[in-house]
Structures are given as structure tokens and as C-alpha cells.
Amino acid sequence: MFRAMIKRIYQATLLTLCGALFITANVTAEEQPLADKVEALKEQVVKLNRDLFILEEDLLFPATTQVTVYLSVDTGEFFKLDSVELKLDNERVAGYLYTDRQVSALHRGGIQRLFIGNLKAGKHELTAFFTGFGPDGREYRRGASLAFEKGTDAKVLELQVRDATETYQPEFKVVEWQ
């Protein structure tokens, strides 16, 4: 399923690597350590970023109250996403206008972390409004909602925009993961 995406990653990465080859071919022995140092620094920063990211979540969004909303989009033949508005318990918590690049990333299998926040334990309702262009270029505004119960574990929800091939119409869903 993700073979194509992986191949796509290699397309860009190996182009860079191609450049790296010439480093090994052309640089002197004295210059090499600096390239190594940059690589080591990048590795360290990735690890540090990971730790900081987790620390940030622990600080701001502890699991007991955390709710995260992701957005995924199908191939988008019947719908071109323009914006999303998110409401939790009738209160607007997020809004997003998409660039072509972001829409493209979603079409190519990426998932966007649209919202992360805190909610009390109990019953809640998530409502999402999608704006864009549907079949035949008509402007579309659709909504989807989900009533859910927030417990003591982190809550993960996904907004899905899919092409319904049976009806030739876009389909909007909210899926509860955990």
C-alpha cells in the first residue's frame, strides 16, 4: 500500500545522496569530519526534538485530558478540500485553509494532525465542516459530527474525506480510534 510513497521518498532522497557521493569522491580527508559532524548533529537534534515533543505533550496535553483530531483525504476526485472548521461542544477550536501543497500531501497518503487539545472526562460532540469544490466544480460545504465519551485515556479521532465511487460524491466521516 505504501510502496509508492516509499519510492517517492527515495526519489528525492537519492538525489541528495547523489550529491553526497561527490563529497566522498572529491573532498579531502581533512574535510570529511565536518560532514560527519553535521550528520551527527542532525541525528542528535532529531532525538532531542522527539524528547521535547513528548515533553510538550506531557506538559500541555496530558493523556487524561488529551484529545487529538487528525484529517485524512482520499484521492479527491470528487472533492477538492479548501478549508476545514472544527467545533468541539459547539465551540470553534480549529480552522484550516489548505494550500495546494498541503492538499497534495493529503492526497498522497499523509495525515494531518489538525487539532490537539484538552477535554474533561464525559460526553462531548465533535463537529467538522468541510468546504471545497465537489463534482462538476460545484462549491461544496459539508459537515460531519460525532458524539463521543472522553475517558481517562487520550482520545484520538479522525476526520475522513473519501470518494464514494457508488454515488460519485464525496463522503465525510468522523472515526473514533481510541
Added chain:
Amino acid sequence: MAIARWRRVARVSQVSARAALMQAVSCVPIFGTHFLSKASLVRVLLVSTCVLGTSFSTAVNGQASEVDLEQIDHLQAELGYRVGLYEYYQGDPLAALTFLEVDKVRVAERSAMVETVNAKDRADAHHDQIANARLLEAGIRLGYGLHRSARALLSQLVASPTLSEQGYAEATLYLAQWLYLHQQPDAALRVLKDIGSSLPEEQAQQAAYLEQLLAVKTGRSDVSTNKDAGPWQPYLLYNQAIGYAQSDDNDKAQQTLEQALTLISQGRAVEDDSWLDLLAWSFWFPPTPLPLSEQELQSLQDRVHLTRARLYRQQEDYPSAVDAYRQVSIEGMAAPEAMFSYGWTAFNAGDQPLSLKAWSALAQREDLTAEMLQVHLAIAWSYEQWGMQSQALNSYQQAAQSYQQILAELQSQIDSLAPEALMSQLLPDTDETWLSDQGIIKVASLPRLDPLMISQQMQARLIDARDLRLLQRNLLNWQRNMEQFDDMLEVRQLSREAQLAEIQAAPPQAEFDTLKAARDQIAAQVAQAEQDPEALATDEELAILKRLKRAEQTLSQLKEHPKYAQYAERLRRVRGTLDWQLRDDLVARQWQQTKSLKELDNLLRESEQRLTRLQRIVDTPSEQLALQQRVTQAQQDLTQQLLAVNSTYVALRQEIFNLVLGDLKRQHALVKEHLAQSQLAITRLYEHYLKIKQQQAFPQAAPAPSPATEADKANPEEIGEEGAS
């Protein structure tokens, strides 16, 4: 639905992936020749959507979908790397890798929490997705310059027993490419031998291309050279032709180069299905059409023509060589070299006007390297060779003048060079992220430095410099965040202390006890009402009851009264009415009381929870402290990391500066040499004229040697096509 969706994603992505991957490999030189253009250095291809319209409709569909357990597992297994993928496609590999790393931690946490065997089985069922995620991670790591960890990941994947057959083949291919790009062709060939036959067509073509390329590079004859390399066949043919030429098989080399040219022209004419595929691809990805863009096709074609011309010249077939040079694009990067060699070939063929025409046209160009600047000398030398002394002298003087001017410019450029200013010029500090605008690094064009700027060693350093800048920005952002977190924790601590003080001042247990007493009272009333409805009487009814009891007592003392029976009857009726009313309202009152009881129970529960929370606040002071310690530690780590990044950036900046300075000095020395040669030639020609004058003045003196003979002695070794090196 999901399958249909991914099929589509895969279809769109496959073509571009194949294209760029092969483009990357094809750019690698095998015999010191490469044709990597600026535009192709780092590139990310994007899908562009094109749905437009104007009408409006509104509808709200309030549906929640239900997914089964298996699908949830599936989604969870994908989540981490699909979020990473989104970040990667936004041009931020650092964020993508961060998400992938965070996902690993989260997955480990989840696994630790999984208790049932069934759940573990479900988790194990997704090892293929985990392998995909690792393959993806290896790719992103490569792109981000983390070669060692990428290699380690690919090796792990190849050794993994749980990897699917196709996954294994793909990991093997990428590992082979890694080895090839890191100059380990023999190891790459060994890895490729084990690749199997489960690769999809595009990747099978990549593997075929790589294998045959490696066979040429290593001189192995046991590898089949007839496998289809798909759209990359022209590159393969070119490299094979170079191999034949090196082994002195010029005929076969020419034949192979002709094949490459045919394929290139076919590619342009779209005569082949595979190229049609690529054309479709260009429709979907307009920013970077075709794996071999027109620019690269042209570059490859120019290289093919240049190589053909060289081979013809080796065989002294000057007309064919001239014809081959003529095919090189005047706009391309190979044009100066082609024009210079074209001039020499014409000169060798005895066509001086043609050589002068080519060199004069070349001399007019403003993009000449220091090597190509010797064309001024070549023009003058050509005149001299053909006995046109005055034109030769004039040309030498013009050349000397040009060289002096260029030397002055170079000196001024060297004098004004400074590391910081140079970096600001080369990489203007903008808000662009990684790989923005199709991943091309925008490098400012500096006079006379274009060849250096497009060299691999410089490009690699510029990528590193750009990455270090982004790391600096990332670390500074975190530093700001940590300061805010620090403040936030301080506020939380103060708030907690205030809460504790409040709790101590007014213990919440007292409020709870009052509520509980009220609740118990109502409960007792409800229980009593079953036996005695008066327990739920209203205040008014209670007042009447009281009066009734008093009247009954009074009446019991008046039994002798003549109206006793009348009063007793009235009293009995009132009592009966009241009892009837109490019993009639009992159900409603019981319901009302039960409702109140439930409300009180709810309040009590909330109070209890609040009490528990408060107790937790009181009992767990260490959580805040632990977070505080983590923030403090993070601040220290950030400071250290930032220092390391800054110092490395300064070192890299100095290295780039040294490269630029070295190149400018090298050019300065070379042009100085050209100037010396032209000045020497001018002196020589003046001496010649002086001798002629002397001869005319004193006819008995010995005849002077011919200038052409002297020039032959002085110049051919110094001024020539080979002198360019």
C-alpha cells in the same frame, strides 16, 4: 474503499518515484563525467489538484461512522508514519523524522499496555506496515543526510525475517543503490544478485539499470546487458558507450551513442508507451515534468554529441567531428566546451575561417570560465599561424587588455570577500523551509563562480549550511517554548500552593458532610413515607394536622357537650379529607423526593470526586517537580546543542569561504598565466618587426626566422584544447 483509495495514491506516486530515483542514480558519473544540473539537485515532486467551480450548496450530515477493531488497529499502525509523511511532503524532513521517532515511543508504550494475547496477535499482524514505515524512514533519513542510520535501517530490513518478499526486494534495491552511491560497486552488485523477481515493473527497471551500470563500472562480463532499464535506457547507453571507448572499441561506442540519441529523440516524440506514461506523469506534476526534464534531456544529448565528436577526432574524422559539435545546443552548459573544441577541429581540418568564427563567437560570451578565456589567445595564435601578423598582434593586445580587466575584477572580488557576507549572499536568510519550492536551494549567482556553485562539493556544503540554519531555527523555537513552559510550570506551582492553602483554610470535607446529612434526612423521609404519608406532608398540611390533633384533644375532654357528636363528625370529615389528600399526593411527593435525592447523590458524587482530586493534589507534589526537572534538563540540552550547531555552522561557513576564495585565486592565477602568454607573444612579435626593420635598414644582416615557426615553438603546447586542463 480504503483499498481503492490507496491504489490511486500508489498509481500517482509510483511514476514519480521511479522517475526521480532513477534520475538520482543516472546523475552519478561513472568515468568522471556527470551531468547533474542545478535544477535536479534536490527535488520534491508535488501533485497539483485542479478542481474548480462556482455554484454553492450546503448540507450537514451528522453521521458517526463505526469501524471494526481490525480497522482501528490498522489505522493506529499507520498513524505515525502517515503523519510523518504529511510533514515530509510539506518539505520538513526534520518534523517528519520527529513524528516517526515519537511514533516509535508511542507504539512501544502501547505494546507495553497490551495485555491480552489476542491484542498482541493483532499488533503482530501489522509488522508489514511497520516494515513500510522503516523503509520510509530510511528514505527520509537519506534525504536528510543521515546516511549511516539509513544504511543501518536498510540492512536491518534486509535481514528481517518478517519482511514480505516484495518488501525485501525493495529494501535490497535501495541498499544496492546506497552502496553504489557510496562507491561500493562490488558490494552493490552482490546485493543485487539476491534481489529476486518480485519487484514491480518500475523498480525492476531501476534494478536492471543499476545492475548494468555496475557491470560497466566493475568490468564484469557475467551480467546480462540486455535488460530493459525503462526510461533510463539513454543514460545507460551513454555510460556503456564510455566504457567501450575506454576499452578502445570506438565503433561499438559510436554505435551505442547512436542508439542513445535515437532513444532520446523517441522520448521527445513520444513514440513509446513508457514515454506516454511519463507524459501522463507530466500532466499530474506540472512543476517538474518528466523524470528526464527537457533540460536534462538536452544536457544528456549534448554530452552524447560531445563524446561522439571526441571519438571522431581521435579517428581524425574531422568533418564528422565538426558535424557532431554542431549538434550541441548553443544554450546548454556544454556549449563553451563544444565551441572551443569545434574551433580546434576546424583548425585541424585546415579551415581557419571556421575556427576563427567559432572562437570569435565564444569570446563574445560573458559566462566563460578562466579555462575558456584562453580562447582570446587561441584567436591571436590562429592569426599568427596563418601568417597574419598584424591581426595576430592586434588580437594579442586585445587579449592582454581583456585579461588585465578580468584580473582587476577578480582581485576586487577577492578583496571584498568575507565569510559572513558571502553566506548572506549565497543563502539569503528567508523563512523558507526544507525543500520549499520543489526543493531547489536558491543560491545567489556570483560573478565567475557558477561552475563552483554547481559543483557537487559546493552543493553538498550549501545543503549542510542550509540544514544547519534550519536546525538553529528549530532549536531557538524550542528554547523559546521551554522558557514559556518554565513560566507555565511556575504559575502552576503557585496555583497549587494557593489551592493547598485554600484547602487548609476551609477543608472541603465539612461541606461534604453537610450535604451528606441533608441527603440522609431526605432518604429517611422517603423511607418513612411508605408507612406514614404524613412524613411527606407540606408545611400547610402539617399546620392543619397540628390543629386537628389539638382539636381532637380538646374534643376528647368535651364528651358531655350537647354538640359533641356534631363536632366529632366535622372533625372526622376534616381528618378524612386530609388523609385522603395525603395519600393521593403521596406518589407524586415520593417521586419528587426521590428526584431530589438523586440530585443530592450527584452532588455528593461530584463532591467526592473533587475531594479525591484535591487529595491527589495534596498527595502528589512530585509530578510538577518531575516536569520542572525535565524542562530544566531540556533547556540545558538545547543550549548545548545550539552551541554545537553554531560552531559547526561557523566552521562550514569558513569552509565555503575557503572554497570560493581558492577558486577565485585559481582563476586569478590562470588568467595571469594567459596574460603572461599574451604579453610574451606581443614582445615576440615586436621583436620580429624590429628585426625586419633592422633587416630593411641593414640588408646585409642574416634573415630573421619566420614568426609562424617561432610561434610553433612557443605555443602549441601551451595554447590548445588540452591546455584547458
